Amino acid sequence: MKDKLFISYRRSADAWAVGHLRERLLGEFGREQVFFDTDTLQAGEGWLSAIHEAIAGSSAVVVVFCAEWYGPLPDGNRRIDRADDPVRLELLQARQAGVVIVPVVVDQAREPGPADLPEDLRFLCGLHFRRLNPTDSVDRQVNRLIGDIRHAIHGTRPWMRIALQSLWMGLLSGALAGGLQWAGLAAPFQDAFAATVQTLRAARPGGTPDEMALVEINDGEYRELFGGRLPLDPGVLAIAVMALARQSASANACRGDRPVGINLDLSPGEAFANRPGAAALEAALATLARCRPLVLACPQSVERRSASANDLAWLHRLGTPGPGAAAGRGVLFASTLIDPAVLRYSAGRGELGVWVGDLAAGQADAGDTTGRRCACPVDEETMRGCDQPGGSAVSAVAAALAWNRRSMVVPFATAPVRYSLAEALLAGTRAMGQPVVMIGGAFGTQGRYPTSGLPEAAQRGVTGTTVHGFLANSVLHHAPARWPAAAALAAGCAAAAVSCLGLTLCWWMVARNPHRFSRRAGWYLVALAVALGLPLACLALAVAAPAWAWLAAGLALACGLANARSAVAGTELLVHGGVAWKSPRGLWQALANEADRASALMRLAVLVIEALVIVTVTAAVLLT
Amino acid sequence: MQRLHGLHCGQAATPSRLGLLAACLAGPLLGLAVAAGWPLAAQADLASQSDQIHLGVQDHAMPFSYRVDGGYAGYTVDLCLQVVAALEARRGKPFSNPPAQRWVSVSSPTRLMRLLAGDIDLECSSTSITPARQKLGLAFSMPIFVSDVGVLLRPGAEGVPGSAEQWLAQLRARAAVVVTTEGSTTVRHLARLNRQNAGQPFKVVYGRDHADSLRLLLDGAAEAFVMDRALLAALWASTPRLRAAGLALAPWSPVPAETETYGIVLRDNDDLLKSVLRDTLCGLLPPGVAAQTGLQQLYARWFLQPLPGAADATGGGRGPGTATARAGATPAGTAAALPAGEVAALALAMHPELQRRLAAPTAADCP
Numbered sequence: 005m006k007d008k009l010f011i012s013y014r015r016s017a018d019a020w021a022v023g024h025l026r027e028r029l030l031g032e033f034g035r036e037q038v039f040f041d042t043d044t045l046q047a048g049e050g051w052l053s054a055i056h057e058a059i060a061g062s063s064a065v066v067v068v069f070c071a072e073w074y075g076p077l078p079d080g081n082r083r084i085d086r087a088d089d090p091v092r093l094e095l096l097q098a099r100q101a102g103v104v105i106v107p108v109v110v111d112q113a114r115e116p117g118p119a120d121l122p123e124d125l126r127f128l129c130g131l132h133f134r135r136l137n138p139t140d141s142v143d144r145q146v147n148r149l150i151g152d153i154r155h156a157i158h159g160t161r162p163w164m165r166i167a168l169q170s171l172w173m174g175l176l177s178g179a180l181a182g183g184l185q186w187a188g189l190a191a192p193f194q195d196a197f198a199a200t201v202q203t204l205r206a207a208r209p210g211g212t213p214d215e216m217a218l219v220e221i222n223d224g225e226y227r228e229l230f231g232g233r234l235p236l237d238p239g240v241l242a243i244a245v246m247a248l249a250r251q252s253a254s255a256n257a258c259r260g261d262r263p264v265g266i267n268l269d270l271s272p273g274e275a276f277a278n279r280p281g282a283a284a285l286e287a288a289l290a291t292l293a294r295c296r297p298l299v300l301a302c303p304q305s306v307e308r309r310s311a312s313a314n315d316l317a318w319l320h321r322l323g324t325p326g327p328g329a330a331a332g333r334g335v336l337f338a339s340t341l342i343d344p345a346v347l348r349y350s351a352g353r354g355e356l357g358v359w360v361g362d363l364a365a366g367q368a369d370a371g372d373t374t375g376r377r378c379a380c381p382v383d384e385e386t387m388r389g390c391d392q393p394g395g396s397a398v399s400a401v402a403a404a405l406a407w408n409r410r411s412m413v414v415p416f417a418t419a420p421v422r423y424s425l426a427e428a429l430l431a432g433t434r435a436m437g438q439p440v441v442m443i444g445g446a447f448g449t450q451g452r453y454p455t456s457g458l459p460e461a462a463q464r465g466v467t468g469t470t471v472h473g474f475l476a477n478s479v480l481h482h483a484p485a486r487w488p489a490a491a492a493l494a495a496g497c498a499a500a501a502v503s504c505l506g507l508t509l510c511w512w513m514v515a516r517n518p519h520r521f522s523r524r525a526g527w528y529l530v531a532l533a534v535a536l537g538l539p540l541a542c543l544a545l546a547v548a549a550p551a552w553a554w555l556a557a558g559l560a561l562a563c564g565l566a567n568a569r570s571a572v573a574g575t576e577l578l579v580h581g582g583v584a585w586k587s588p589r590g591l592w593q594a595l596a597n598e599a600d601r602a603s604a605l606m607r608l609a610v611l612v613i614e615a616l617v618i619v620t621v622t623a624a625v626l627l628t
Numbered sequence: 629m630q631r632l633h634g635l636h637c638g639q640a641a642t643p644s645r646l647g648l649l650a651a652c653l654a655g656p657l658l659g660l661a662v663a664a665g666w667p668l669a670a671q672a673d674l675a676s677q678s679d680q681i682h683l684g685v686q687d688h689a690m691p692f693s694y695r696v697d698g699g700y701a702g703y704t705v706d707l708c709l710q711v712v713a714a715l716e717a718r719r720g721k722p723f724s725n726p727p728a729q730r731w732v733s734v735s736s737p738t739r740l741m742r743l744l745a746g747d748i749d750l751e752c753s754s755t756s757i758t759p760a761r762q763k764l765g766l767a768f769s770m771p772i773f774v775s776d777v778g779v780l781l782r783p784g785a786e787g788v789p790g791s792a793e794q795w796l797a798q799l800r801a802r803a804a805v806v807v808t809t810e811g812s813t814t815v816r817h818l819a820r821l822n823r824q825n826a827g828q829p830f831k832v833v834y835g836r837d838h839a840d841s842l843r844l845l846l847d848g849a850a851e852a853f854v855m856d857r858a859l860l861a862a863l864w865a866s867t868p869r870l871r872a873a874g875l876a877l878a879p880w881s882p883v884p885a886e887t888e889t890y891g892i893v894l895r896d897n898d899d900l901l902k903s904v905l906r907d908t909l910c911g912l913l914p915p916g917v918a919a920q921t922g923l924q925q926l927y928a929r930w931f932l933q934p935l936p937g938a939a940d941a942t943g944g945g946r947g948p949g950t951a952t953a954r955a956g957a958t959p960a961g962t963a964a965a966l967p968a969g970e971v972a973a974l975a976l977a978m979h980p981e982l983q984r985r986l987a988a989p990t991a992a993d994c995p
Contacts, residue, residue, distance in 0.1 A: 228760045229740050229811075237810075240741045247745030280836065426764040429744040430897055 239281020255437030736811030
């Protein structure tokens with residue numbers, strides 16, 4: 005890092021002050037780092053060119069003001085007013101090269117006012133002056149001056165500067181990510197089920213947390229149970245369902261107002277009915293349905309009209325009440341999807357959480373065949389009349405509860421009681437004895453069956469409808485997952501645009517001051533690679549792993565902000581000729597200086613905007 | 629939780645601020661602990677409450693658990709029977725279901741779920757101890773066996789490949805198919821091998837159980853069966869069709885860094901059964917005794933002589949072990965009558981770690 009000093013003084017200045025300052029600065033920074041004309045210049049060397057070169061290679065110029073600094077001449081004029089005055093030339097060149105100027109006033113000399121200075125040196129009036137007097141505290145004064153010089157050269161200590169900047173960017177990124185989550189734009193796919201529970205809570209005002217059990221069947225747990233193989237094995241699920249039925253019975257929960265909602269989540273394109281264990285699952289579900297109303301999420305393949313005939317037949321059989329079905333019990337189907345393409349069939353007709361809540365509250369009839377038919381139309385016959393909104397009793401209930409699609413997009417809904425499947429099975433009757441039991445999970449299967457990657461024939465359902473329009477991965481069919489992908493895309497593009505601006509500024513700087521750039525070329529290239537590469541990597545992440553799109557969006561936003569700050573710094577480099585880290589207070593003081601006003605205003609504005617973002621988002625998240 | 633919090637703050641008798649702060653923090657922390665812990669504590673010991681006991685066994689996990697006439701036999705089955713006897717002694721009365729009705733046939737994918745669901749109380753076959761399974765609310769006994777991963781393959785013209793690397797390279801070059809059993813830890817080993825060389829993966833198909841995997845191997849749907857070496861050795865030794873088909877057990881492991889340590893599995897909240905299981909196994913393996921222990925005797929019975937009554941896992945009839953057992957021959961006598969290499973193959977399953985454990989049992993497992 006460049007940390008050379010240039011001491012600018014008038015030969016007639018107080019010898020004690022210049023000498024004392026020289027000794028201390030040489031001791032502090034080293035002889036090689038401090039330019040002092042009598043020490044550094046060689047005999048016969050062109051002093052003017054040497055001084056110009058030294059200033060261009062310095063980080064700071066220490067200007068020693070004394071009573072004689074203006075250089076009074078016998079004719080009443082002053083040397084400082086002459087265009088060829090060396091001191092004046094030194095200061096002008098320092099300003100032009102963007103070198104930080106540190107003024108020191110010695111003895112009883114007064115700080116120069118605008119009237120004391122030629123017009124091109126009046127920028128000095130905006131600078132803060134240090135005083136150096138021959139008192140007992142002279143060493144303390146010099147120490148403070150050295151601190152100022154170090155601050156001017158390095159900003160603050162490098163690690164502190166990095167830490168502060170990192171903390172600030174972390175706060176800002178966190179606030180933006182929190183804002184995304186709060187706005188519901190970044191709910192990952194896996195949280196759709198939790199959102200259902202949130203809806204259910206909203207549908208049952210006054211309900212206490214203990215009134216429901218959310219049983220999460222997560223992908224990782226199934227991987228363990230299956231030894232790492234996907235997808236879900238219906239035979240294994242049958243074991244769990246049968247255990248839940250048994251535990252419900254022993255908890256005396258076999259009642260019409262004790263519904264169980266299960267997000268069965270079959271995979272598109274899978275001939276589920278032909279898989280080993282499907283018969284066992286069918287029997288287990290029937291057993292559970294004889295005990296309490298059972299609401300199953302309609303498989304997405306059915307709602308998208310892409311299910312195979314075998315799957316549809318199996319579901320049709322499952323939904324048909326068998327012998328021994330108690331009144332008000334049975335298998336009902338509901339929808340969990342909020343995909344606009346699916347809403348045509350199922351909007352408001354039987355969302356899983358709403359329906360379960362209504363059944364528990366006695367506001368819905370388990371024998372509502374219309375709702376069941378429209379929520380999961382398994383054939384052409386049952387589809388008839390279902391694409392007209394408002395056609396069922398359940399939709400009226402949903403409307404009364406002001407349920408809408410936005411209410412589903414609630415990220416990180418914390419379930420009141422949350423079990424993993426293993427915990428629920430171990431907890432047994434306590435979990436199953438609760439009035440509302442929601443069982444769900446994505447089972448991780450969607451990511452393995454991208455509809456867009458299947459041959460067209462495999463996507464065609466019995467109705468002949470072909471599924472199109474899903475992006476790289478079918479996980480994106482959930483709106484909450486699609487939004488962050490779009491956000492990541494927008495943020496990535498914005499970051500790339502800002503990076504291009506930064507690149508342009510960079511080349512401009514090269515043209516203006518190749519010496520400065522050559523010293524930091526490596527860092528510039530690394531920063532540029534990160535600035536351009538990270539947003540692109542985020543985009544790739546958003547496309548390849550849509551469930552992590554929210555993270556990609558957050559990273560891309562953070563990267564965009566970092567790039568924006570870099571662009572501000574680059575602009576300041578051009579305007580001011582040098583960048584020194586300034587605290588908000590320092591920036592405020594810099595406003596008084598006409599030369600620094602523009603850049604200080606810009607940086608203050610950035611700080612204020614960022615602070616507003618943090619405060620607003622934090623308040624919004626906390627208050628809601 | 630809120631009520632607990634209020635009680636703690638209100639009842640804090642200490643006048644100091646620190647004490648008050650500690651008391652206020654204790655409320656939520658206690659509440660969190662209760663909230664986190666009660667689901668698992670809500671179910672009492674099924675085995676101690678119920679008057680019946682059910683043992684999960686596998687049909688073709690020789691020599692650990694396999695079907696014989698009228699029931700099940702095997703190394704792990706023997707251990708479980710001793711545990712049940714000890715449990716009955718602890719209860720002071722026998723279980724109401726007769727021994728023949730205590731068996732519940734499970735497979736690799738279903739065994740853990742059936743245990744969690746309460747269908748079985750002990751799983752007595754060849755289940756590897758893994759931390760992830762323990763997190764599911766399952767508990768394992770002390771290790772009862774150690775194996776590595778082996779490969780049962782059909783040798784090519786040049787015989788069995790000389791090393792795992794050579795074999796894997798051949799597999800990848802041909803994009804060949806290997807089989808393993810669904811629900812086993814080998815599934816993950818193979819997936820990792822494929823991830824390490826994603827450009828040239830080999831294909832993996834899955835059998836529902838070991839017999840299904842063998843069927844896929846014999847039918848030519850796969851050219852190798854990757855599974856725990858002990859299981860493969862026992863299947864090979866007890867299944868004449870495998871030997872007749874020229875299949876051989878490779879002397880190397882495709883994942884040499886991996887060892888499979890078996891344990892008997894039970895629910896973590898079944899404290900009574902856990903206690904009886906630990907005491908029983910510790911009785912078989914007394915710490916500090918390097919001489920012949922009960923576990924060594926069991927090991928010699930199931931790993932150093934032909935398997936009694938083992939059915940051909942491929943459905944091809946009885947193996948020679950059954951014939952000799954029915955003839956009443958002694959183990960020593962039957963060994964001589966076996967096809968060459970059978971006992972050697974069984975002994976091959978003996979992992980050095982198991983040898984160390986049998987030779988010098990430590991007190992770590994039996995505090």
